[in-house]
Structures are given as C-alpha cells and as structure tokens.
Amino acid sequence: MGGPGGPRRAAVLGSPIGHSKSPALHRAAYRAAGHPDWTYEAIESRCDDLAGFISGLDRTWLGLSLTMPCKEAGLAAADWVDPVASTTGAVNTLVLGDASGARVSGYNTDVDGIVAALAEAEVGPTRHAAVLGAGATARSAVAAMARRGAKRIDVYARRASAAERVVSLARDLGCDALGRPWQEAGDCLAADVVLSTVPAGAAASLASSIRGRDSGAALLDVAYQPWPSALSAVWPGPITVSGLSMLLWQAVAQVRLMAGFDPDVAAMKAAVGL
Known part of the structure; x- marks a missing residue:
C-alpha cells in the first residue's frame, strides 16, 4: 500500500459495470475499519488504454479491481505480477505501490475467491x-x-x-x-x-x-x-453457490492487498445481503 495520509481512492473497471457490487463490498470494508472518507467507484471501461489511465492517477489511489474484459489488459499493465496471475494469465487486482517494490503490481484474487466460496459452502x-x-x-x-x-x-x-x-x-x-x-x-x-x-x-x-x-x-x-x-x-x-460469494472472498483478498488491513467480513457480507 502506498500514498500519503488522508482519504484514499480505488475503483473497479470493466464493461458492463453498472451491476457491480464491488463498490458496496469495498466501501463497507473501509467504513468498518474507520475510513468513511475513503472512496471506491465503478468505472465503465474496456481498458483499451489501461496503462494510460493508470498514469493519470495520483498517489491517493490504492489500486484497481478489474473485471471483464480487463483481466488480460491488467497483466500487460503491471510492472510485476504474482505467480497465480502469471500462471492464469489474468489479473483482477492492481495495487499501486506495495511491498513488491513495483509501481503497479498485478494479482489474481479470483482463485482465492473460488476456493473460499466453496469451502464456506462446505x-x-x-x-x-x-x-x-x-x-x-x-x-x-x-x-x-x-x-x-x-x-x-x-x-x-x-x-x-x-x-x-x-x-x-x-x-x-x-x-x-x-x-x-x-x-x-x-x-x-x-x-x-x-x-x-x-x-x-x-x-x-x-x-x-x-x-x-x-x-x-x-x-x-x-x-x-x-x-x-x-x-x-x-x-x-x-449445493449451489452464488458468484456473489466468490466476489466477496476475492474482495476480502483485494482489500488486504490494496489497503493493508484485514477487513470486517461480516460488514462486507451485510452490505450485499449475504
């Protein structure tokens, strides 16, 4: 996690994006952690120039979540990618300045999300x-x-x-x-x-x-x-497991990576009716 003190920003990019519940999940995590002034928005984008978009972000930005069709673009935009993202060829999380030392680090938290959702459903x-x-x-x-x-x-x-x-x-x-x-x-x-x-x-x-x-x-x-x-x-x-459960658990991992704290999972669940 990088950037100055004060309010932080993050967003999810994809198309279509109007249905996304990622903003509700991340904002709930921020509020529960005592950061009501941190923001997370949904941005309609096909990520045709993701690197250009990232270059315009200031140091208040924690990172970006990527949904379809942006996950392969995320791989190209990252200066460093974690082994899971490298193996799958898909990045759904970009962290702007973190422990890896890279300006833009790419991660795949979808795998964690799937595994955790299935485990929770027993x-x-x-x-x-x-x-x-x-x-x-x-x-x-x-x-x-x-x-x-x-x-x-x-x-x-x-x-x-x-x-x-x-x-x-x-x-x-x-x-x-x-x-x-x-x-x-x-x-x-x-x-x-x-x-x-x-x-x-x-x-x-x-x-x-x-x-x-x-x-x-x-x-x-x-x-x-x-x-x-x-x-x-x-x-x-x-057993049927909703993709919303997968979204929750991949978002839990994203908050850890972007914001540097363990989020209140119960608060995140309540925000999306889980």
Missing part, C-alpha cells in the same frame, strides 16, 4: 471438476480446482480454440483435462463440482437440458445477478 472433495466457459475466469476456475486437488477437469466451451488454452493450463497444473463441445455440457452433471463462468444468458440452453435430471454435483455460478441464475434455479445437485 463443498466436499473435488476429484472431477467441470468448467463452463473458456475466458479469464475459466482459467482461474481451473487453478482453483487444481488447488482443491482435482485430478480431472472437463472444459466445455463454444469455441474449441478458446477451450484449448484452458485445457493446456489444467494439464500444466497436473490435471487430466479435456476440451468438450458446448453441446455436450449436460455431461457436466457427472462431476463433483461444476463452475459456470459464462454470462447469465449463455447458460440458458444448458439449464433447459438438465431440468429434471439427477446429479450429486455442486455448482458455483459466477453470474450472480439476478439470483438464482437460470442455471442455479434448475440445478439438480445438493
């Missing part, structure tokens, strides 16, 4: 995981499943070329992995844990195809608004 051991989607969040999902001990990961995506990057990462992390076409996504019900990283509307066809089927799989759906999502509403497995 999801059991994961040997076989399924990931729906093939973007930056899908790569974080694969890393989270590898951390949870998954031996097999199936990646379902509409484009085989996109899935191959995710499959390659899973194999690099020591998992047996296979890219599968979206038309076969109903087979994900055979997994222990399913992580849907696709937008809310994209899973509609899958939701209709699994209605009424049996499964022991837990589901984490990153699409948390509205909730229940189309997929979670018909999910046949015993």
Whole structure:
C-alpha cells in the first residue's frame, strides 16, 4: 500500500459495470475499519488504454479491481505480477505501490475467491471438476480446482480454440483435462463440482437440458445477478453457490492487498445481503 495520509481512492473497471457490487463490498470494508472518507467507484471501461489511465492517477489511489474484459489488459499493465496471475494469465487486482517494490503490481484474487466460496459452502472433495466457459475466469476456475486437488477437469466451451488454452493450463497444473463441445455440457452433471463462468444468458440452453435430471454435483455460478441464475434455479445437485460469494472472498483478498488491513467480513457480507 502506498500514498500519503488522508482519504484514499480505488475503483473497479470493466464493461458492463453498472451491476457491480464491488463498490458496496469495498466501501463497507473501509467504513468498518474507520475510513468513511475513503472512496471506491465503478468505472465503465474496456481498458483499451489501461496503462494510460493508470498514469493519470495520483498517489491517493490504492489500486484497481478489474473485471471483464480487463483481466488480460491488467497483466500487460503491471510492472510485476504474482505467480497465480502469471500462471492464469489474468489479473483482477492492481495495487499501486506495495511491498513488491513495483509501481503497479498485478494479482489474481479470483482463485482465492473460488476456493473460499466453496469451502464456506462446505463443498466436499473435488476429484472431477467441470468448467463452463473458456475466458479469464475459466482459467482461474481451473487453478482453483487444481488447488482443491482435482485430478480431472472437463472444459466445455463454444469455441474449441478458446477451450484449448484452458485445457493446456489444467494439464500444466497436473490435471487430466479435456476440451468438450458446448453441446455436450449436460455431461457436466457427472462431476463433483461444476463452475459456470459464462454470462447469465449463455447458460440458458444448458439449464433447459438438465431440468429434471439427477446429479450429486455442486455448482458455483459466477453470474450472480439476478439470483438464482437460470442455471442455479434448475440445478439438480445438493449445493449451489452464488458468484456473489466468490466476489466477496476475492474482495476480502483485494482489500488486504490494496489497503493493508484485514477487513470486517461480516460488514462486507451485510452490505450485499449475504
């Protein structure tokens, strides 16, 4: 954490960004820690010139949260990246001046967020995981499943070329992995844990195809608004985890990195109705 004393600033960048609950989470953490004058805003941006945006920030800025489609741009904008961000090729947190010594440090807290959300929901051991989607969040999902001990990961995506990057990462992390076409996504019900990283509307066809089927799989759906999502509403497995829980826990890690204190998790939960 860097910058002078007094009010600090932070923000989340992405597009679309109007639905984001990140401001509520971070502001609640600041207030609970005795910093009611610290600010955190949502900024609509596709991060086409993220480095230029960062260069215009003064030393009151703690850092930036990045959501889609900015996570790969964050990797390029950072002077230093942590090993998780380097492995996944995705940065969702930029800290402006921290212990790394770099002016702009990049981190991936999505992996922590997924692992913590599943643990809080008491999801059991994961040997076989399924990931729906093939973007930056899908790569974080694969890393989270590898951390949870998954031996097999199936990646379902509409484009085989996109899935191959995710499959390659899973194999690099020591998992047996296979890219599968979206038309076969109903087979994900055979997994222990399913992580849907696709937008809310994209899973509609899958939701209709699994209605009424049996499964022991837990589901984490990153699409948390509205909730229940189309997929979670018909999910046949015993546990469904909202992406809002993942958002909470990745934000807890972000506050630690940006602001340098352990946030009041209960206050953050209350701010978003968890």
